Amino acid sequence: MYLYEYQAKKVVGEAGIPIPINRLALNPEEAKKAVEEINKPSAVKAQVRAGGRGKAGLIKLVETPQEAYSSAQEIFGKVHHGETVEKVLVEEKLDVAKELYVSVILDTYQAKPLVLISAEGGVDIEEVAAKNPEAIIKVPIDPLEKLVLEHRWLEAWGKAGLEGKVLTQAANITGKLLDLFYKIDAFTVEINPLVITKDGKVIAADSKVIVDDSSLYRHPELHDFKDLSTNPFEARAREIGVSYVPISDEGYIGIIAGGAGLSMATMDAVFEYGGVPAAFIDLGGGITEEGMAESLKLMLKTEGMKGIIINVFGGINNCEIMARGVERVYREGKPQIPIVVKMRGHSQDEGWAILQKLDIPIIKYGTTDEAIKLLLSKVENGKEGLQ
């Protein structure tokens, strides 16, 4: 789960890390009030996930509450990479003396948290890593270690050239950031820039937080931040307990598959043989008859759909149950587009029997490629009849 800026700031601030004074505003009037309260030159920042907000005119510096009102009026409702601006964060402008960088990321290869520290903040850290790798200090953490204390961060920031009160503040913030990383099951907690103000305070000016979705069951405090996708198909899939992944707006082939690997391989095959997939549904494990039926209905409803491939195995799932799910949809009305099923595994004979009664072509022994080629030929042949 990728948190919005205002959510990430809330989490970072609650971890005891100093953040700029800010207010979330849902309309221009609130943005105006926010600057009145902050009583300082401020920034009005659109809350969208994609980068490049500055260039897109979605961050405005304002001096007065009235300016905040008019800037917010401009920003609200704008669409940025498919996302409509519905919230703005109004935030005090800091008097920046210097910009630092600090993050804790999950080093999945080493299976350890990795703390990254740099005196060169405010820019893309990957650029720093490419141009001047020794400007980044990497501190790997042993996840079995019970206590990781502040001297580690004093040492690292000392190496980065900090001293005096700025050093102790930065070290303290780093310790809190690691605690936060563990506490919220994060993939990434990043502060960039970590600002030293002209009066010597160290403040997390911007932060990025990504949390492990699998851990959300134990984080009721993050439930408000749950990514309620604006895509109704993704939302419906979540209710069913499967995942719906849109692929291309121009797509017309739907993929229902078991497992992310097979879903992607099926998507690849569709492209490979000249088709364009619209979306895939990954059924995951433990799919029920109803879940299968609802998944198929959802895919059928996807705009522009011309053919569906169901590419599943009876492994952790069961062929008979999945076939019954398909059957249930057919009972409510035979779909008007071609459907091809490739299915094998536990209870395959029972599953095949059900599908055969429905006149659905089944690839019993071939590869995914064969199934896709069959489907695409059916879509091609049926074009005139269906349009």
Place this chain on the structure above:
Amino acid sequence: MYLYEYQAKKVVGEAGIPIPINRLALNPEEAKKAVEEINKPSAVKAQVRAGGRGKAGLIKLVETPQEAYSSAQEIFGKVHHGETVEKVLVEEKLDVAKELYVSVILDTYQAKPLVLISAEGGVDIEEVAAKNPEAIIKVPIDPLEKLVLEHRWLEAWGKAGLEGKVLTQAANITGKLLDLFYKIDAFTVEINPLVITKDGKVIAADSKVIVDDSSLYRHPELHDFKDLSTNPFEARAREIGVSYVPISDEGYIGIIAGGAGLSMATMDAVFEYGGVPAAFIDLGGGITEEGMAESLKLMLKTEGMKGIIINVFGGINNCEIMARGVERVYREGKPQIPIVVKMRGHSQDEGWAILQKLDIPIIKYGTTDEAIKLLLSKVENGKEGLQ
């Protein structure tokens, strides 16, 4: 800090461990209301620290709210080992099938938490340890270990003979008890008895919690429980930043010393040479002139005081500063009882000079014994004149 029963239960309950339904009552009317709310046969229990409440008639079983009122009326105001009953805990009576024992104690010698588990609960665990030591399962914990998980407690309780749902409940409670031990910096968290009810629930029927006073600065959640001693001398000493320890109600010698060891050795010497100490004040480290003056005044005010020994070193403290503290008291009026000072260490010459001007006898090079003998002879000689 030794928590009252109702405080310990609150802490244990907040740790997620099931406790009996209970209400704290400050008067008989509240006790009555409590039983109305609990709506079950209950126990009315006086909140005092000393044991033997049952025998002293300070725990009453009641069936009705009216009985609770009259029982509470009997209990309130009673004095038990010097403590007046000002609160009662009203608590549902459990249907006990079996009583178990579990605690986490600080094994100071091994420097490790030690978890004690026994199927023989409800009695004094030291008795069990003496009579049937193998009935107690001891599980030492490595304080460096980040996670101690439930299978340890399943193993231990399984060895103790538990099974089924009772086993999993007891194991879960034990894990939470260890978490609590760490969380509140405890010396002891004990549940005795841990009751298995007739309907198969496992409930912490009684609990004892002792917290490390040195850790209280980081436990704002425990501040309400702070042991505000009813002894005004101890309370005043706490304000000054020293500790006042009453020794004997018949005592007439006051001891002001630096450090617990020297304070106790001085106390021993007073007894050894036939005197009876009333109290000692341990100045601790970093005593100021004012702290010294206030300590001496407090000791002078102690009832029945006939002579005071000041037995101090300039080590972490300073002789001159301590002498100035004494001087300050003398300036407000020369004490009417003999005072003997044994003082040496940092700035001893300056300290001695101040005391000599006040005509206070100083043991410069002798032992504590010499100082006590001198003081006791002065008290003996001055008896008539002072009484």
Place this chain on the structure above:
Amino acid sequence: MSIIINEDTRIIIQGITGKQGTYHAKKMLEYGVKIVAGITPGKGGTEVHGIPVYDTVREAASHHSIDFSIIMVPAPFVLGAAVEAIENKIPTVLILTEHVPVHDTMYIKNLAEKNGVRVIGPNTMGIIAPGKTKAGVMPVFLYGNGGKVAIVSRSGTLCHESASNLTFRGIGVSMVMGIGGDPIIGTSFVDALKLLKDDPETEAVVLIGEIGGSREEAAAEYLETVDFGKKVFAFIAGRYAPPGKKMGHAGAIIDKGVGTAAAKLEKLAKAGVTVAGSIEDLIQKVEDWYNAKYPGELKKFA
């Protein structure tokens, strides 16, 4: 003797009394798997299909020799079950469960390394040595009765896909292992390759990767540094994935150009691996190699 498991491997199932545990215990027993015990706290003393159930691994270990544990408990309980198995020094611990919090896997992996325990998974279909034994949920009739090609895959269903097609074409598989689709996993491609290098039953290895992460790149680096001595094929799912899109697995995130299919395939090809553009292509390439090595032997199943 196969790698990791063989006909003598004595297995326990942690979570045997759950729905999945009970179902797959039965499937494994039918395959002749030596399941010596099941573990479910609070269910000690009961039985599942005649398999004795214990409250703890320790208790089971006091009654049985244990080589391998399969963890099939729900995600919130995986940490506890895995740590229990590791503390009891079960040599191999396979975690089938999906949606395990990644921080939990991180802890498990580090603790396992400290204790010399092999972890496989989480989020894997398991491991099978066809005709000998299996520890997992794969439908065994798709895996035939043995062969000379090993498959190691991040995706379970792509194991089924490739193993079944190799089986149908008469080539067969020597062993198939799902290493799991999560960002952190216990046993990597490199770990598997190291074992397969010395496996006398395996003459070729199929690696099935996905976009995201760098495990395929690490495999390529490993293959460049050793004289592996066996044929290696590779397929990477997600070649056409839109950049930045999360593709089901948490591990399958393309982040700023790292972990793309193109990068992985290039590195693997450079390390001498035969890379395939699709499943069909993969199966065909293995078949071609097989026919060249053992001309005229193949009898297609279907």
Place this chain on the structure above:
Amino acid sequence: MSIIINEDTRIIIQGITGKQGTYHAKKMLEYGVKIVAGITPGKGGTEVHGIPVYDTVREAASHHSIDFSIIMVPAPFVLGAAVEAIENKIPTVLILTEHVPVHDTMYIKNLAEKNGVRVIGPNTMGIIAPGKTKAGVMPVFLYGNGGKVAIVSRSGTLCHESASNLTFRGIGVSMVMGIGGDPIIGTSFVDALKLLKDDPETEAVVLIGEIGGSREEAAAEYLETVDFGKKVFAFIAGRYAPPGKKMGHAGAIIDKGVGTAAAKLEKLAKAGVTVAGSIEDLIQKVEDWYNAKYPGELKKFA
């Protein structure tokens, strides 16, 4: 050569810029102690009495060889300072601070043992090798210029008391160590006895204990199991303490008859230790032993 410290010992002070740190650094310099550096986060680059101050132990260690660290930071910061010293493998870490949370000391002690670091304290006056060096807050003129008797005590002021009286009577002390008054301490009586057993400068040892705990009993058990070969005296403060009363130290709790002065004295006496009923008695018994061993040598100071 003395035990633990001697004239060559290079010492750092963690918390040197605090009031106590600055004062006692001066006192130690006056005694000729080799203080090579001080540590205070955020004060790196400054000096205290000419001693360079660093932000971290690591930085200090990159400029100086360090044998010993004295921790004088406030109680809430002791855990961090001690863990820092231990992780930097400073061979001996002495914690002067009182009121350290006992769970912190527990962690410190276990981490130190794992890292082969000796911890002394917390809540100690320190250690002194009279005439050579000191690491602590003791007034040096009470400790003379050496002798043949070592003192090991839970109480700092009882160190001053017994050392000053032995000095005044011309006997002197070879080294004096406060082991600290807390429930958990780094170096125990037994640890000290093991070192003193092989110390050529020490011919007799004075143990000064207190009621509570079982460290004196452990010392008695140790002395029963080895041929210690040196005279041992003991005094236990708190013989007359009312049972169950907390006597200032958290460690000095009489709990249900365990750790009483009587029990400790009996065990020590049984182990061949000469036990004393008061300070005067203790000093007198040491003097008697000395006079018997070195007749006519004593010249009293006062």
